[in-house]
Amino acid sequence: MEERKAIIRVENLSKLYGRNRQEAAELLKKGADKNEVLKKTGVTTALWDVNLDINEGETFVIIGLSGSGKSTLVRCFNRLNKPTSGKIFYKDQNIGELTKKELLNFRRDNIAMVFQHFGLMSHRNVVTNVEYGLEIKNVGKQLRREKALEMIQMVGLEGFEYSPIGSLSGGMKQRVGLARALANEPEVLLMDEPFSALDPLVKRDMQFELLSIQEKMRKTIIFITHDINEAFKLGDRVAIMRDGRVVQIGTPEEMITNPADDYVKEFIEGADKAKVMTARHVMVTPQCIVKTHDGANRAIQEMRSNNVPSAYVVNDQMEFVGIITLDGAMKARDEKLKVKDALITDVKMVDIDDTVDQVMTMFADAKFPVAVLKGKKLRGIISKASVITTLSESSFEQENEKSEA
Amino acid sequence: MNWLYQFPFKLNIDTAAIDDAVRSFAVNNEAILQFMRRGLNGLLSSIHSTLDFIPWWILVIVVFVLGFLQTKKIKTGIVYAVMLFSIGAVGLWPLMLLTLSIVIASVAISLLLGFPIGVLISMNDRASSIVRPILDTMQTMPVFVYLIPAVLLFGLGRVPAVMATTIYAIVPIVRLTNLGIRQVNEEVVEAAKSFGSTRIQAMVKVQIPQAFATIMAGLNQTLMMAMAMVVTASMIGASGLGMEVLISVNRVEVGRGLVSGTAVVILAILLDRLSQGWVKDKEEEA
Ligand SMILES: Nc1ncnc2c1ncn2[C@@H]1O[C@H](COP(=O)(O)OP(=O)(O)OP(=O)(O)O)[C@@H](O)[C@H]1O
Numbered sequence A: 001m002e003e004r005k006a007i008i009r010v011e012n013l014s015k016l017y018g019r020n021r022q023e024a025a026e027l028l029k030k031g032a033d034k035n036e037v038l039k040k041t042g043v044t045t046a047l048w049d050v051n052l053d054i055n056e057g058e059t060f061v062i063i064g065l066s067g068s069g070k071s072t073l074v075r076c077f078n079r080l081n082k083p084t085s086g087k088i089f090y091k092d093q094n095i096g097e098l099t100k101k102e103l104l105n106f107r108r109d110n111i112a113m114v115f116q117h118f119g120l121m122s123h124r125n126v127v128t129n130v131e132y133g134l135e136i137k138n139v140g141k142q143l144r145r146e147k148a149l150e151m152i153q154m155v156g157l158e159g160f161e162y163s164p165i166g167s168l169s170g171g172m173k174q175r176v177g178l179a180r181a182l183a184n185e186p187e188v189l190l191m192d193e194p195f196s197a198l199d200p201l202v203k204r205d206m207q208f209e210l211l212s213i214q215e216k217m218r219k220t221i222i223f224i225t226h227d228i229n230e231a232f233k234l235g236d237r238v239a240i241m242r243d244g245r246v247v248q249i250g251t252p253e254e255m256i257t258n259p260a261d262d263y264v265k266e267f268i269e270g271a272d273k274a275k276v277m278t279a280r281h282v283m284v285t286p287q288c289i290v291k292t293h294d295g296a297n298r299a300i301q302e303m304r305s306n307n308v309p310s311a312y313v314v315n316d317q318m319e320f321v322g323i324i325t326l327d328g329a330m331k332a333r334d335e336k337l338k339v340k341d342a343l344i345t346d347v348k349m350v351d352i353d354d355t356v357d358q359v360m361t362m363f364a365d366a367k368f369p370v371a372v373l374k375g376k377k378l379r380g381i382i383s384k385a386s387v388i389t390t391l392s393e394s395s396f397e398q399e400n401e402k403s404e405a
Numbered sequence B: 001m002n003w004l005y006q007f008p009f010k011l012n013i014d015t016a017a018i019d020d021a022v023r024s025f026a027v028n029n030e031a032i033l034q035f036m037r038r039g040l041n042g043l044l045s046s047i048h049s050t051l052d053f054i055p056w057w058i059l060v061i062v063v064f065v066l067g068f069l070q071t072k073k074i075k076t077g078i079v080y081a082v083m084l085f086s087i088g089a090v091g092l093w094p095l096m097l098l099t100l101s102i103v104i105a106s107v108a109i110s111l112l113l114g115f116p117i118g119v120l121i122s123m124n125d126r127a128s129s130i131v132r133p134i135l136d137t138m139q140t141m142p143v144f145v146y147l148i149p150a151v152l153l154f155g156l157g158r159v160p161a162v163m164a165t166t167i168y169a170i171v172p173i174v175r176l177t178n179l180g181i182r183q184v185n186e187e188v189v190e191a192a193k194s195f196g197s198t199r200i201q202a203m204v205k206v207q208i209p210q211a212f213a214t215i216m217a218g219l220n221q222t223l224m225m226a227m228a229m230v231v232t233a234s235m236i237g238a239s240g241l242g243m244e245v246l247i248s249v250n251r252v253e254v255g256r257g258l259v260s261g262t263a264v265v266i267l268a269i270l271l272d273r274l275s276q277g278w279v280k281d282k283e284e285e286a
């Protein structure tokens, strides 16, 4: 992976709610957990010793059960919450050291937020809501109107510019929320469960919208969700939180293939793995490979000794060219032909980085296992059976563990 | 066994001394009080002469139009207009204008003082915890009590009436301004903050507009309380419809009392409806 620059760096960040914070911190340092601390000191541990880097231009998803501290963490980034201890750096600037004025400017220029229940102002219409951030920065009337209209168009709300907020559906309201946040041209976009209040179909639309906007704008997005599928769909990297601590940070793939503990596993259990795992994870090495210039006899021999009805054919550069069947090979031998003359080229091919989800669509009318290529080179094959066993394997494992426990 | 029924002792409070103290306060601050009296008198006169300058039929038409605009029903407009007309028809128009000018002056002062106080205590929990018990006490006190300091400081007439009416009527506007601003959706206020609003920007651009309906409800209550108080204030010499009621009660003239009492009720209903309807309109827009 290429090395990317961190835009936000969090160091030993903690946030405690309550009076005996000192005492609670001592307990936490000794390894006490949230419940224990609450019982002994009455202090709520919203965050404890969080460390993470968020890279420029990535979509960083934070996931965890209710009360695990997701909102608290994100709200520390724009100082809606004041941390109890620890530091947050934005491009080497310690956010905790900003003066009042600098903080206002930081919020105005660099970071914007989208809220779960939209946080729109009902006394303003769509366009004046979107303008709000520019208005308080004293951007001229005409300029901010232009910018707002542009944003409204981008989120697909043209025609509703002058509608009152009350007349919009939930999905449209959140589009306004998104447009309002983007109008400021922030570098970092904080989204606290922005799609949780929407019904599933609208939610899917909005996820798609966000992905396509992100494609264009390449913002740094910090996205909170409860939904593991949403996390894996949107996130370049995902952080799982529990009781105020970060349990694991990694790409969706890393999480699925290598979950840090049972808590993470339990989360991932709900994930639609087919959308995250790639062909790489489910392919098997083809048992039988022949070269284009081999004779038909050699192909038959290979297939017989491996006890398979077909072989995968590659050229000298290991580039995949097609399949030869046992029947085809025998016919070729009778007619004194070579392997390349009896090739079947009508074979489904997928890229090694395609998701299993995409691979599955290939099976519909595939006569042979699907070939997995990297570039043009053959890397493996996938049969329907191998996909199904791999997908169910991981959940089998978990069930076994559960029954043992 | 007499001691069971008797208090053990009796404190002799020197009420005369208190009277003296207030009186000497009045004398010592004569200049300021005189200034206030002149100011209030000037305000009342200008409101009254403005109202008096408008021909009666214009006010009737205005009430008709407002009633119609509010409910989109011609019938309502006509009912309102007839109600106002009937006050003039029984010869109480000039007295009504006197009453109305005291109400308007009191409400204007209540709004001018009460709204900023409401905004300030909504921003500060400490201030709120000091002011709220005072408001509670002010509302539970019998209305007559307000007349006493007003009379002591300003004597008799319409100026102390405005004074007492304002003290009585200012409570709801303060209370509901505070409440309205505090009730604004937390997330909306946070959204405003997250975009880098200063405190004043958030207040002026978001919190006050969002609390508008509640503030207007407070204004409506202030208006109604002023209307109630102005009748009572006739006891300290504020002429107007209330005075007419008071006279008829004193002379046991039932018929005269009924007519002037009805006029008071009509004026109260009109003020209530016309101010309330406006609030509703705004609420529906939101
Ligand atoms: N103002 C507050 N005072 C006291 N405790 C608080 C406060 N805000 C949050 N907490 C506590 O801090 C913990 C973390 O809360 P937070 O809102 O960050 O959780 P979350 O992960 O966002 O949960 P959810 O998914 O429900 O939004 C919770 O236990 C919560 O009760």
Ligand SMILES: [Mg+2]
Pocket (backbone or CB within 6 Å): A070, A071, A072, A192
């Ligand atoms: Mg939350």
